[in-house]
Amino acid sequence: MSNKSGSILLDLKNKFNTLHWVVASLFIATFYVTFCNLVFAEGSIFHVSSYTVTLFGKYLCYAMLALAVDLVWGYCGILSLGHGAFFALGGYAMGMYLMRQIGDRGVYGNPELPDFMVFLNWDALPWYWAGSDSVAWMVVMVFVAPAILAFVFGMLAFRSRVSGVYLSIMTQAVTYALMLAFFRNEMGFGGNNGLTDFKEIVGFSLQSESTKLGLFIVTAIALAFAFFVCHFIVNSKMGRVVTAIRDAENRVRFVGYKPENYKVWIFVVSAMIAGVAGALYVPQVGIINPGEFSPLNSIEMVIWVAMGGRGSLYGAIIGAIVVSYAKTRFTAIMPEAWLYGLGGLFVLVTLLLPKGIAGMLPQLKSKFDEKFGKTNNVKTSTPVESK
Numbered sequence: 263m264s265n266k267s268g269s270i271l272l273d274l275k276n277k278f279n280t281l282h283w284v285v286a287s288l289f290i291a292t293f294y295v296t297f298c299n300l301v302f303a304e305g306s307i308f309h310v311s312s313y314t315v316t317l318f319g320k321y322l323c324y325a326m327l328a329l330a331v332d333l334v335w336g337y338c339g340i341l342s343l344g345h346g347a348f349f350a351l352g353g354y355a356m357g358m359y360l361m362r363q364i365g366d367r368g369v370y371g372n373p374e375l376p377d378f379m380v381f382l383n384w385d386a387l388p389w390y391w392a393g394s395d396s397v398a399w400m401v402v403m404v405f406v407a408p409a410i411l412a413f414v415f416g417m418l419a420f421r422s423r424v425s426g427v428y429l430s431i432m433t434q435a436v437t438y439a440l441m442l443a444f445f446r447n448e449m450g451f452g453g454n455n456g457l458t459d460f461k462e463i464v465g466f467s468l469q470s471e472s473t474k475l476g477l478f479i480v481t482a483i484a485l486a487f488a489f490f491v492c493h494f495i496v497n498s499k500m501g502r503v504v505t506a507i508r509d510a511e512n513r514v515r516f517v518g519y520k521p522e523n524y525k526v527w528i529f530v531v532s533a534m535i536a537g538v539a540g541a542l543y544v545p546q547v548g549i550i551n552p553g554e555f556s557p558l559n560s561i562e563m564v565i566w567v568a569m570g571g572r573g574s575l576y577g578a579i580i581g582a583i584v585v586s587y588a589k590t591r592f593t594a595i596m597p598e599a600w601l602y603g604l605g606g607l608f609v610l611v612t613l614l615l616p617k618g619i620a621g622m623l624p625q626l627k628s629k630f631d632e633k634f635g636k637t638n639n640v641k642t643s644t645p646v647e648s649k
Contacts, residue, residue: 281493284576285486292482299475312471319478319546321586326485326539328566328582329492329575330532335564336573337496338528339508341426343560344433345536347440348408350554352537354444355407357457357550358391359400360468364461377459378452388450397464404541405534411436412533416526423522425511434557441555456551463545474546481542485579488535492575495531504528565604569611570618577620584619 295310295318302309327349334340366373370380375387393399419432447453466473495501506514507521514521544550553559562585570581588607592600615622 288486312474315478316546319481321583322481322485323539323543324586325579325582326488328578330535331563332567332578333492334532338504341430342433343430344437346560347437348533348536349540351407352404352540353544353550355403356541356544358394360460361457362395404537408533408537409530412530416529420522420525441552444552458549477546571620574620577618580619
């Protein structure tokens with residue numbers, strides 16, 4: 263076997279091992295949280311409270327969102343500052359369904375109209391709310407709404423060969439425009455207050471501890487599936503073309519490919535993953551409002567990927583969880599200055615780990631293997647017998 267073939271097989275083996283390692287880690291973490299929540303009593307040191315379960319579920323939603331950002335930025339070179347829009351659209355699709363499940367249990371007791379529509383003197387549901395009481399409608403819209411926005415934007419931007427900082431500004435502008443639109447009461451999405459006061463999902467009470475645990479498990483499964491999809495894409499032939507576009511778009515165009523088609527395709531897939539993350543986020547947090555469209559949220563997503571390691575799918579997951587946990591701690595310790603702490607953490611990681619946290623792991627692994635191998639050699643070596 264040639265050296266080239268051997269290196270290819272070794273690379274494929276490493277990628278396969280990475281997939282198994284990430285899925286196994288998610289399974290172990292999910293099993294541990296579930297086991298400790300169900301088995302140990304509240305007074306036990308091993309007990310995981312329902313609040314912590316919900317917090318972990320939120321972190322997993324952020325990890326899925328970071329995957330979506332890394333897919334387009336790390337592998338295609340598209341720095342999107344507007345993925346918060348896709349996340350929010352998926353969240354609003356779920357929120358509309360949850361609002362319809364309230365029925366006559368709302369403040370005004372109207373079985374058809376949500377409370378905010380009754381308060382604003384709406385006579386009937388808007389046409390785009392039709393079918394929102396159906397689970398099938400909700401699932402379709404979670405995928406379709408972000409995909410349509412991504413497709414329309416991608417067709418206009420990528421076919422016009424907009425790239426670099428100009429593309430980033432355009433994505434941020436679209437997100438900001440949507441935020442301003444959803445703040446208006448005339449849009450029919452709750453205005454400034456958004457959608458909240460949810461009661462149940464597919465017949466299960468959202469206040470129940472078992473439902474919260476179930477949502478956490480579903481989120482973990484969705485994250486594992488999203489990682490598998492992204493892993494399959496970046497290691498496929500089409501994924502290698504996308505990576506080539508990131509590195510040398512003009513050369514790819516010169517050999518006969520149409521980079522804009524691949525960019526639109528990867529952008530739409532990324533948007534759908536972000537939409538699913540938003541849909542799973544809403545029932546666990548209990549609210550969706552226009553603040554989720556904020557450009558600052560999209561910038562924070564880029565920070566997750568940069569700290570975890572751009573171009574490394576598992577790095578995006580690690581970055582999202584680490585930064586989100588740090589944000590939770592900083593907001594509790596110094597609520598008025600947590601942004602400074604988060605910014606300091608970002609600068610520290612950037613200076614010490616230019617390739618992110620994921621770039622540090624292979625170095626640690628190689629050092630561990632080197633030390634472990636030397637230990638094995640010492641143990642297994644036998645002295646040469648003297649004649």
